[in-house]
Amino acid sequence: MDIETPQIISDWREHAAEVKVYIVGFALSILLTLTAFVITIAHILSGWEIVAVLIFLALIQLFVQLIFFFHIGSKAQSKWNLYIFLFMIMIVSILVIGSLWIMTNLNSKMMPTTKQMIQYMNSQGAAL
């Protein structure tokens, strides 16, 4: 797939990288997705290990996409793109992790314990 030399290049050109950068990025994403897929299908890990590995793979793929497709931090883009992106990532992680921490804490304090559930089910059973 040869891209013969183009006659006119618009000065947007430096905003997109070379074709091979896209190919490498694409290959890496496919690879990462397949590894995540295989690990889940094989059920070799369980519980928090699989969660940690999957999150790790997703983060790598995030960086791959950012560098190969978004060219984040490249000189073509102003540095403000990167600053706002990092600020957003910080706030989003505070919100998501904060919410999860709060909600699991609230649920553990308030959801009726399994003991009560069983006792209720027996009383239900008896009532039938």
Add this chain to the structure above:
Amino acid sequence: MEDIDTQIQEAPKYDKTDDTIVFGFWIYLMTDCVLFAALFAVYAVLHNNTFGGPSGSQIFSPHYVLIETLALLSSSFTCGIGLISAYNMQKNRVIGWFSVTFLLGVSFVIMEIVEFAHLINVGNSFKRSAFLSSYFTLVGTHGLHVTVGLIGMLILMIRIYTKGLTKSSVRRLTLLSLFWHFLDIIWIFIFTIVYMMGIA
């Protein structure tokens, strides 16, 4: 498909308003990230509340979702290549690559609609439990965004086909490809957190 465009278009300059518009669109993408982060937080909190209904592993089929993901990933790739040929002012290549992207995008959306329809027919609709409500809303919002992107792509291709690679069209192509790559990243997280963790 003649390689050299007959009417050689004067290559559009990248001036200050383009820079502001692309930067403004980038900030819009950041706000969309926060929107999806809120939906992910809701899904993460509610995914165990199945209220007696099916849990993730019972309703997700891994192979189906893998095909969807590969379709979206490759559409993101073809979109990138299409953008490069747009910057090289090759109109026909642009239309070629972006129609491939369009087809892959449409197939992704159709597969998703089929999956939703199947779930609803079986009775696991969004009314059934909080888990299913948050699943439908998270994946549905992403599907909605992809559909909006596809409509935008269609309109842009028609405009490029008729008026050629004008200054605004090249800028809009850049915005469209930014949006498309952004949707691809969101789908990676949906694929990992919703489907993979649901199945594992």
Add this chain to the structure above:
Amino acid sequence: MKKTLRFIFITLILLCVAVFGTMFLLHGKNIAVLNPKGLIASKEKGLIITVCLLISIVVVPLFFLTIFTAYKYREGNDGANYSPEWDSDPLLEIIWWAIPAAIILVLSLIVWHTSSTLNYYKPIKSKVPPITIQVISLDWKWLFIYPKEKVASVNFIEIPQNTPIDFELTSDTVMNAFWIPNLAGQIMTMPGMETKIHILAYNKGTYYGVSSNISGSGFAGMRFAVQVSSLKNFNKWIESANRSSNILTMTSYKKLAKPSSYNHKKIYSLKDTGLFNAIVENYMVPVFGGPIMLTDSKG
């Protein structure tokens, strides 16, 4: 004209502050939060005073400094020196970054300590055996259940003094909050969830509790009375309650759960002790997939 105008209004402002002060003293006795009758409330009152004193270290000098600066550097006073270019002084910056930060550090330690001691999940240690009361907030009234004593009551509870009371709270309608200002802080009651609070009352007397979270049109009528009496009177009240004619069963509970407000005090004797758990579980998984036996609460 400018001077008189300013003079009139400043005296008026001082007058209002004075009126505000006298109102505060006048109502001193029945300011519930500041006349605690229970263990938790008195600790909270002590905490309010310590926090106010700590903050006033910064606030009082600030007020005097403001009045001084406003008066000394006013336009007419040419005596005061005028240095328009003086716009930063590292020493001053350090002072008003560091001192408030230090005070906040001390306050944070207080926060850490008091959130663990005054935490509503921590039972109160006392030699006297605790009494458990189950609280269910309904559409604009409170239902109290004494599981061991098999007594239930609406908008009224009688508790013995100096005995720790363990409250288990839930709601069968919307969110409410259970608050007795004289005795302890408030805790929210939510359907499908069970929250706890522990209260110990010192002095005898009648105090009032409220719902402090908006719950619909009859919200203002959700006041209940708390009668703190000696152990002897409490046991007498329990016997009279056991003999009371109206009996709280599932059917009479469902009739009670119908929306009504400003309900008068009503005493029941209790037949089904599992009522509280049934109400909490009602929102959980529908057992055996069958129809829910309690009020149709499919929110």
Add this chain to the structure above:
Amino acid sequence: MNILGKLSINALPHDMVTLGGAMMMIVAIIFGIFYVTYTKRWSWLWKEWITTTDHKKIGVMYIFVSIIMGIRGFADVVLLRTQQATSVGASHGIVSANHFQQIFSAHGVIMIFFVAMGFLFGIVNLVLPLQIGSRDVAFPFLNATSFWLFAAGMVLMNASLIIGNFTYAGWLSYPPLSELKYSPGVGVDYWIWSLQIAGLGSLFSGINFLVTIIKLRCKGMALMKMPLFTWSVFGTMSLVILAFPILTVTLALLYLDRTIGTHFFTASGGGNMMMYVNLIWSWGHPEVYILVLPAFGIFSEVVSVFSRKRLFGYRSMVLAIWAIVFLSFIVWLHHFFTMGAGVDVNAFFGMMTMIIAVPTGVKIFNWLFTMFRGRIKFNASMIFFLGFIFLFTLGGVAGVMMAVPAIDYQLHNSLFLVAHFHTMIVSGVLFGDFIGVMYWFPKIFGFKLIDVYGRVAAYLWIIGFVVAFGPLYILGLMGATRRLDHYPAYTGWQPLFIVAGVGVFIIALAVLFQFIQLIVSYRKRNDNIDITGDPWDGRTLEWSTSSPPPFFNFAILPEVSNRDDFWEKKQRGLNSNNKEYTDIEIVKNTPIAMYIGSAACLFGFSAVWHIWWLLILSLIAVIVFIMIRTTDEETEYILTASKVAEIDKKVQWKI
């Protein structure tokens, strides 16, 4: 499924008070239409205002809308206070409980969303492009659309007074009370959609101003040379873009719960109502800092100009703004300490909430030392500012008290809390907006406001505030919770509620004086015309233009070399008179922004009443308008250099 969804004749108001309110509003609208047709100004209104994309005109429209909504919000206050003063023991006051709850919900939404946010975006629109030396905001058309979305939200909100009712579950309607089972009416839907549309407008404005500040600063204006007000808008807009999407999601999920039967926040079906409280407050707390940060920026500008001194501690003021921006995202749990979270969660968020007092305290000390060794001119703004220092600090004391979880258990949702946040918002945001309007009024309208009425209004505002909210602090400690429409006589609260009612009367007097100031200054505008364009001997760029500035702001974009550049130039007497004019691109006026706003309002109305065909129709209308706008190639016209020179000459002779 009838053609009009849930809309039917019995949606019209039944009881007297709503009917009265609805009648007054309709009479006001009819009078307005009659006045405009009588003075034959429809074409002027259309050409100058409805189709404008000029940031200054949009700013004036924002402030006009927020003043109108301020009047309605204040009418609600009068109803609330008379109800609470009279509804004791046997008597149940002037309105039913349900209607009372609708009034305070409407009061909350109006005052936060349409008055405070309206003033905020109004003043930022008026001043920001002028301060950073740019011709207009980054996306003028988007700016007009954001205003019309804001106005659409306002219209939808007021429609609930005439057709249907409003939510009775408070300004942040918590489920399950706001779920379908307990609020079957359209009230909550009205609340959702007026907030959703206005929120979308705010989000677009946030993006617009952020890009303006980052990209359109004039040559030489590095970040550390920007005026403090621009810094505070920079912080505010980064809060807006990161907080408002959460509001959009939360409202959308609640709407889905109520319409298609999903189970996000319902009591049963696995829903978790606590997640709603968590989400709405992770937007809610940044929102209150969005309101107060620009007011801090206004204070910094005004205090340094009226003390005729450079702002003290510029660098630490900027640091304080960004400390507040960051901290506002990690404190939201202090709004629900009493929900039952564990010790570590409550303690962490209590400590984080306390830390916010440090940067706020630093700002107040820095303003104080700006006044120190200055020549303070005690006009209305400075009196408002002194009122701010005293009241805001007392409000801050109450805030730090309630930051301690153990104390918050006693004071949460009591009138103490109500008095606290009113102190912060009235003395912080409202006083800041009054100062901002009085300070920049000559720049936009060309004549100064008469100061004596302003001073009287300022004093009356401070006295009225102390008399209205002093008793509320005491009532809160006495165990009076918020949102009570009736209380028994034995509580002994009635005298305090009556004093609060008197306080509201004094504030009404103050507002009257503010209107008098506006009208008398307008009538006598020829006496105090602002000829020099710099009435207060200002320090920042906006005073270098004429007042009112030409629609392109600067004939030649200024060049800045240090912080208070305009002040430095005045000291050195430099005024560059070798002016070579260049062509300027100006965005044409376009009605499409208003069309998108009205289509959005129609979309909201049909979403509320479930008129599905109208919903789809209005959505298509919005898409069609956007496509018309994007296909239109010549959206800008070129102002030739000679014309610019001509306008500039006409303006210059005045200075």
